[in-house]
Amino acid sequence: MASKMINITLKIWRQKNKDAKGQMESYSLNNVSTDSSFLEMLDQLNDQLINERKEPVAFDHDCREGICGMCSLHINGRPHGPDTGTTCQLHMRMFKDGDTIYVEPWRSAAFPIVKDLVVDRSAFDRIQQAGGFISINTSGRTIDANTIPVPKANADKAFEAAACIGCGACVAACKNSSAMLFVGAKISQYALLPQGKVEAKQRALNMVRQMDQEGFGNCTNTGACEVECPKGISIDNIARMNREFMKASLSNEK
Ligand code: SF4
Ligand code: FES
Known part of the structure; x- marks a missing residue:
C-alpha cells in the first residue's frame, strides 16, 4: 500500500502525577505518514510540543517490536487499538485523513496512573x-x-x-x-x-x-x-x- 500523509486530531489523557486530576486535551497533528507506527506518530507530536515549549506527552515503550509489553495504550476505546498486535505494532495506515483518535492509559485501580499515559504495572x-x-x-x-x-x-x-x-x-x-x-x-x-x-x-x-x-x-x-x-x-x-x-x-x- 502506497504511503500518504494524513492530518489527524488527537484527544489525549493528560495527568501531571498520580494524585492530580487528569483531563483529555486536544492536539492537531499534520503530515503524519501512514507508514509510521503509532508510537512514531506520538514522537512526532512530542517534537511539535517541544518546539512549542509545551510539556511532551509521557508514554511507555521499550522494544517497539511486540516483545516487552510496555506500550500500554487504550486507543479509540480498545487496548492496543484497532489492529491485532501491540500498540507499537499498530500503524497509522489503520487511520484515515481527518480522523479523531482518543488515547488513554489502561484504566484499572490495580494499575495506578504515574503520569499522562504511563501506568504502574x-x-x-x-x-x-x-x-x-x-x-x-x-x-x-x-x-x-x-x-x-x-x-x-x-x-x-x-x-x-x-x-x-x-x-x-x-x-x-x-x-x-x-x-x-x-x-x-x-x-x-x-x-x-x-x-x-x-x-x-x-x-x-x-x-x-x-x-x-x-x-x-x-x-x-x-x-x-x-x-x-x-x-x-x-x-x-x-x-x-x-x-x-x-x-x-x-x-x-x-
Ligand atoms: S493481554 Fe494479558 S495475557 Fe495477553 S499478553 Fe498481555 S498480559 Fe499476557
Ligand atoms: S514497546 Fe515493547 S511490546 Fe510495544
Whole structure:
C-alpha cells in the first residue's frame, strides 16, 4: 500500500502525577505518514510540543517490536487499538485523513496512573515474584531436559502460554479488571511441563493470593481479554489456573 500523509486530531489523557486530576486535551497533528507506527506518530507530536515549549506527552515503550509489553495504550476505546498486535505494532495506515483518535492509559485501580499515559504495572511483577518461577536445586547433577518426555500437545500449549508479554491489555479490556488471563498464562506455562509440577501447588496458591491482594477483579467469562490479547492467549488458561488452584486448595485442607 502506497504511503500518504494524513492530518489527524488527537484527544489525549493528560495527568501531571498520580494524585492530580487528569483531563483529555486536544492536539492537531499534520503530515503524519501512514507508514509510521503509532508510537512514531506520538514522537512526532512530542517534537511539535517541544518546539512549542509545551510539556511532551509521557508514554511507555521499550522494544517497539511486540516483545516487552510496555506500550500500554487504550486507543479509540480498545487496548492496543484497532489492529491485532501491540500498540507499537499498530500503524497509522489503520487511520484515515481527518480522523479523531482518543488515547488513554489502561484504566484499572490495580494499575495506578504515574503520569499522562504511563501506568504502574508492578502488580504484575509482584504476582510473578509470588510463584512464577522454578527454584529446584540441581546440586550440580543436572539431567538433560530432553531426557524427560513431554507430550507434543502439552509442549505446544505451554509454549503458547509462555508467549504472554505481561502487557496488561487483558486487565484493561475486562469490565472487572480481572488479571486472570495473565495469571492463567503464567501458571499454565509451568503446569503443563514436568519441570513445573514439583512446585505447582505453592505456585497456584501464592500467585492467586497475590493477584487478589493487588485488587484485580474476578473473571465472569465475558472473553474480552482473549479478544484483545495481542499474543492470542486462550481463556483455556483461566480454566487450567482454576483447576490448579482448586487441586492445591483441596490438598492443603487434608
Ligand atoms: S495475557 Fe495477553 S493481554 Fe494479558 S498480559 Fe499476557 S499478553 Fe498481555
Ligand atoms: S514497546 Fe515493547 S511490546 Fe510495544
